[in-house]
Amino acid sequence: MGRMNMSRWRESLSELDEEHQLMLEGGSISQLFLGYPLTYSHPVFVGLIYGLIINFILVLTSIYDGYLNSEGFLVIFQLWLIKSLIILFICAILGGISIMMSSILKRPPVRLEKRRRYLYPIPFIGLLITMIAITFSTPEELEWIGYFLIISPGPLYIQLSYAPRWRMLERIDRDLDPFEGMKKTIHAQNENEKTIEKNNAEIENVIEELD
Numbered sequence: 001m002g003r004m005n006m007s008r009w010r011e012s013l014s015e016l017d018e019e020h021q022l023m024l025e026g027g028s029i030s031q032l033f034l035g036y037p038l039t040y041s042h043p044v045f046v047g048l049i050y051g052l053i054i055n056f057i058l059v060l061t062s063i064y065d066g067y068l069n070s071e072g073f074l075v076i077f078q079l080w081l082i083k084s085l086i087i088l089f090i091c092a093i094l095g096g097i098s099i100m101m102s103s104i105l106k107r108p109p110v111r112l113e114k115r116r117r118y119l120y121p122i123p124f125i126g127l128l129i130t131m132i133a134i135t136f137s138t139p140e141e142l143e144w145i146g147y148f149l150i151i152s153p154g155p156l157y158i159q160l161s162y163a164p165r166w167r168m169l170e171r172i173d174r175d176l177d178p179f180e181g182m183k184k185t186i187h188a189q190n191e192n193e194k195t196i197e198k199n200n201a202e203i204e205n206v207i208e209e210l211d
Helices: 002-013 018-025 028-033 043-068 073-105 113-119 121-135 140-151 153-173 191-210
Strands: none
Touching: 002 018, 002 153, 018 153, 028 153, 043 073, 043 121, 043 140, 043 153, 073 140, 073 153, 113 121, 113 153, 121 140, 140 153
C-alpha cells in the first residue's frame, strides 16, 4: 500500500511544468526522505532522524566533558542520554510546528541546494564552539550557543523547505489541489541566480557556435 501511495503523487508530478516538478521533488536530501511512503517521511519523523544524528555527534562532546571532569562512564552516559532525549523532543516538536505553520501560511518550499555551502558548516562551527567552551570552562551560555548552532540547520531546513514540500505532496496523494489557498506557487529565483544562469546559457551558445 505504501508503494502505491508513493507512486500516486510521483505520477501526478508529470502533469506539472518542469519548474514545479523540481520544486516538489526537492534536492538529494528531500528525495532521500521522500523515497519512503509519506506516512514515514512526515516532518516529525525527519526531525527525529536529524536529532538522532546530532546525538551521535554529541557523544564526542559528552565523553570529552566527562574526561575533563574525571567522571565515570555511567555518569557520562546518563548526561548524554538526558541531552539526547531533550534534543529528540525539541527536533520532533519543531518538525510538528513546521508542518502546522506550512498548513497555515500555505507558502511554497524554498529550494536550498544553492545555499548548502552556507548551512553545512554551521553544525561544525557549533561543535567547535562547544568544545572550546568545555575545554576552557567559559560561561555556560557559550556552550549553549554551540549547541544551538549544531541543532539549528535541521529544523531550519524542515521549516523552510521540507515541511511545505511534504504538505503539498500529501495533498496530491489525497487527490487535493496542492496549490489551493496559495498566493504564489513557487519562490521567484534570486536575481543573482538568474543572471548567472543567463550568463551560463550565453557561454554555452558561444561554445556551440564555435564548434
